[in-house]
Amino acid sequence: MIIKGKVWKFKDNIDTDVIIPARYLNTSDPKELALHCMEDYDPKFVKKMDQGDIIVAGKNFGCGSSREHAPIALKAAGVSCIIAKSFARIFFRNAINIGLPIFESEEVVEQCLPGDLLEVDTVEGIIKNLTKNKVYQTNPLPPFIQKIISLGGLREYVQEELKRREKDV
């Protein structure tokens, strides 16, 4: 999969309460969650961003609670991919499980600016900064994790796995 979008930069330790405040957790509707995405950090973020834009963040993105609402809100708001220096581990898993591609790269984060246009090859882990004309090779995710993301999430993956096992039996 090739993703193209412009960069929105965020600092270190963006926590899940900032991504989607707990006061909105009484809904699981992605569209409703998307409306409040990042609202305590930048109330206009959702309005300002375009569909397909990419979040580029510092260390420990998504720290805090185990709420899956956090990556769901970002994906539903139109974020196509997140590149961070590092991710909090539950957010990392949750993003994969709802089909939101994520990459870790210190270099990309340090060298890109807000508004830069990025192109991400999710299979090869190659990230191009089209504005700065630079290419970065990141560690691609293991194939079974890529499969979870490309199928749309863990539910779809499990459905496929269960079908496959039924056939094997």
Added chain:
Amino acid sequence: MGKTFAEKILALKSGKGSVIAGEIVTVSPDIVMSHDNTAAIAKKFNQIGIDKVKHPEKIVIPLDHCVPAATEKYATNHKEIREFIQEQKIENFYDINTGVCHQVLPEKGYVLPGTLILGADSHTTTYGAFGAFSTGIGRSEVASIWATDEIWLRVPETIKINIKGEIPPGIYPKDIILHIIGDLGADGALYRAVEFSGKVIRDMDIGGRMTLCNMAVEMGAKIGYVEPDEKTIQWLTARTNKKYEIIKSDTDAEYEKIIDYDISSLEPQIACPHTVDNVKPVSEVAGTKINQALIGTCTNGRIEDLKITSEILRGKKISNGVRLLVFPASMEVFARAMELGILQELVKSGAVIMNPGCGPCLGAHEGALAPGEVCLSTANRNFKGRMGCKEAEVYLASPATVAISSLYGEITDIRGDLK
């Protein structure tokens, strides 16, 4: 070279002879916990297209996040959960009269050394205090475990933290863990297993060990772990007769890092807004006015914490203008505190005793903050907006610091009153 606890238990649970840090393994957990988020997980489970959960006996569900229900929406959520557990014949269900999940699971005997416990809650790391491998996962993952009895985990590298020295008066396990998080940072143990060891840990009661492991996730850790000892066995014997096998790191295990702390001259520690690693010694923030003081949550709502609180407040009144909310972590703790006369004393001092549950820790109900207000809390998170209001401030401290501060109406050094 020997193996760490994390490597040994994940080798066992994945059925492989041996695994090393960095490897990804497929495991079958012993216990899967979810709470008020069970209805949302049930919807995800139903979408998979299977009728029955594979192992109902492995599923434990306490209701705790918003109990009793604050609104129709929360009430409907609870109702859906009660219907689901009936349908699925899930017997390990604890309704609103039981307590916070991380207190309830150990109390009811689900947490055993050498077991693998996964929960749809980030503070599932708490059970490492009993020598379990336990960590938080997402909702889709819980649904998928219900369906398949499997999940992938990465074998974490291990950081060993040795805590040495003599605990000074006025210093509690909460101060120790806040100090470590402040030092290592919110990502200081990202993806890592953290083993707490040393004389201070061996001398520490089970409640204190739970406080440390509970907050290990606040420095990014996958698990916290304390090697089980006589104290662990004694605590468990009173609650369960299930068999278990203690798993320990080998003496020559390969640690990524070993960090030593000497806490002999530690001051009471305060995590300041709005990150848990923004930790300062009390001397730097003493005098900060507070509107609300909170004793409770899965971090510090145990009988040990309530005892400390009542010893400090005994015969005294809290400051005018401060609201002191006390949430025993479970009904067992509540009942014990009643027997000991603790709750009666706290009420005389001006505290509001609440029912066991998460309370306002995550801002859902029962003591949310208004703009401009300050809360000093024994909880584990102080993120912006955490307690229901993004223009409020939350400071974190030990129960002793919260109790003494409620008497003076400002953040106070407990050691001043010990002299």
